[in-house]
Amino acid sequence: MGSGRLGSPLGRLLAVAGHDVFFSDADPARAAAAASAAASAADGQARGGEPGQAARFGEVVVLAVGWEEFPAVVAELDGMLAGKIVVDPSNPIGERDGAAVVVAVPGGLTSPQYQQHVLGDVRLVRTFNTKYPNELLELGIAGQRGGARADMPYWGDDDEAKKAVVPLIEDAGFTAIDGGGLSEAL
Ligand SMILES: NC(=O)c1ccc[n+]([C@@H]2O[C@H](COP(=O)([O-])OP(=O)(O)OC[C@H]3O[C@@H](n4cnc5c(N)ncnc54)[C@H](OP(=O)(O)O)[C@@H]3O)[C@@H](O)[C@H]2O)c1
Numbered sequence: 001m002g003s004g005r006l007g008s009p010l011g012r013l014l015a016v017a018g019h020d021v022f023f024s025d026a027d028p029a030r031a032a033a034a035a036s037a038a039a040s041a042a043d044g045q046a047r048g049g050e051p052g053q054a055a056r057f058g059e060v061v062v063l064a065v066g067w068e069e070f071p072a073v074v075a076e077l078d079g080m081l082a083g084k085i086v087v088d089p090s091n092p093i094g095e096r097d098g099a100a101v102v103v104a105v106p107g108g109l110t111s112p113q114y115q116q117h118v119l120g121d122v123r124l125v126r127t128f129n130t131k132y133p134n135e136l137l138e139l140g141i142a143g144q145r146g147g148a149r150a151d152m153p154y155w156g157d158d159d160e161a162k163k164a165v166v167p168l169i170e171d172a173g174f175t176a177i178d179g180g181g182l183s184e185a186l
Pocket of ligand 1: 076
């Protein structure tokens with residue numbers, strides 16, 4: 001969900017690793033472009049479509065939309081993410097008049113604790129939030145090609161969900177580092 005600066009290269013790394021990736025976006029053309037770039041890098045297939053289709057399709061759903069867009073995603077998908085493993089790479093940064101601004105997370109929570117609260121009944125794992133997109137792609141490709149692997153921390157309160165996400169981190173070319181629960185997350 002979200003085929004922008006982060007979602008597109010992340011999906012591409014996963015497609016190259018052989019995962020069945022379905023891109024979606026508020027802008028269908030952006031999802032189609034990300035799917036086409038991933039398919040050509042992977043020398044295979046990647047699909048693009050509506051957010052609802054992505055939510056139905058994904059065993060693991062990556063919410064690569066802006067931090068402040070999570071409530072809109074919840075409203076749009078109307079319960080479709082319930083019980084799903086959701087990857088949260090979002091950093092509390094908003095946009096005001098075209099400029100990026102840091103957003104204070106309410107309630108003394110960490111960012112993913114707050115997003116868990118917004119999303120409700122999902123099995124949230126926080127990861128892929130610590131690298132810029134170009135870095136993510138370069139380091140991921142290097143790791144996938146057998147070079148040195150960069151560390152990728154992950155956090156969550158659901159152990160089974162964390163176990164399901166670790167192979168995705170590793171297949172994307174990184175060494176998965178368990179950072180603990182959502183209360184400890186960066
Ligand atoms: N870029 C980075 O350096 C970086 C690094 C680490 C983590 N992150 C995190 O990754 C997330 C995505 O960042 P980004 O830089 O990739 O942002 P981006 O380039 O703006 O991409 C986000 C995409 O999500 C789409 N979108 C917005 N609301 C949506 C919805 N309800 N359903 C489906 N698609 C929706 C946007 O479409 P519209 O533009 O049409 O709204 C846009 O194409 C953010 O939470 C950010 O904090 C980013």
